[in-house]
Amino acid sequence: MMMVAGSYGQQSDGTVEHRIVKDIVRQHAELAAFLWAQRDTLAAEDPPEGNVVDGVGRRLEANLDGLRIAGVAAWPFIEAAYEDFPEKGELFLFTWLAIEQGSDNKIRQAVELGRASDDDARGLVGALAWHKAETISPLVRRWISAQDAFLRYLAVAACREHGVDPKALLTNLMRDPDVRVRANSLHLAGVLQRLDLVHEVAGALDADDGSVRLWAAWTLNELDRGDLARAELRKVAATNGPNAPTALRALIKAGPQDDVRAFMGGLLKSPDTASLAVRGAGMLGDRSILPWLVQQMRIPALAAAAGGALLETFPEARGIDGLFTLDPTTLGPDFEDHFGDFAMKVPVAENVRMWSNSVLQK
Incomplete structure (x- = not known):
């Protein structure tokens, strides 16, 4: 649900005054920057989860609507957000409002902020894409x-x-x-x-x-x-x-597929490229690889790639509870040694194996 960023009231001289609720406008600005950055990151996942990306996009648009209502009064909050946290989401928001309001001066500022960024001005390009x-x-x-x-x-x-x-x-x-x-x-x-x-x-x-x-x-x-x-x-x-x-x-x-599979076989032989070969297996569209993928899930260095291959080949796996964990340390000491305390979405091989029995029988 969108919060109300402002309202209109009539003054004694008959003119219309646009009032804003500062805390709500600030929340719209902070949420919009966060949600675009989150959406951008989710869209870059391999493979992305379209429904989740779309859901975040709808929440983002609701907050952008709040900033549209606030109009030029939103600028202090957007500028403060960028000063406090000059990242891609804040750059997106700055650029988006500059274009939304057709402000040449603000657009020039956004360009200079993007020029100084170290990620190909991802937020600025994202704002151009959103409009x-x-x-x-x-x-x-x-x-x-x-x-x-x-x-x-x-x-x-x-x-x-x-x-x-x-x-x-x-x-x-x-x-x-x-x-x-x-x-x-x-x-x-x-x-x-x-x-x-x-x-x-x-x-x-x-x-x-x-x-x-x-x-x-x-x-x-x-x-x-x-x-x-x-x-x-x-x-x-x-x-x-x-x-x-x-x-x-x-x-x-x-x-041709024979040449591709031979090349991927070569990648699989090297520890430097084995994870790419496992991930690539999911690009082939061959559902018969599921038992093989389960085997790769038991190897810490290949588990995340096998999970990506699973989701691309079997998109229905996204909705099954227990097939993935964000805490690899629960999968044993080998996984704990490999991932440390770094949160990573990896498949739970045994759960995937049990789920695969019903899938392969269909």
């Missing part, structure tokens, strides 16, 4: 050809989030001197299925920057040219870095 494309289109049109590389990055990221095609501009953006602009433009070309840019994308496989090569390979795969992308995707997956799951999923999509 409708037509609302932010004047900003994007102005930024996409700006001299400032950061503004060009924001414009391309906004186009990617909304699936908007910058048409002829995209070719130049894929050649941009800024690495972040190039990588995001290549990603956008794949999202948009720009088949006319295949040769341009293929040329980016020779780039010095790894993120540019990754998104060039990913886009080639989306454009049904996985034959050109396979070597780079395998290289990224074999490093088991942050982009490895993205590369492996692209490889699985590209096929």
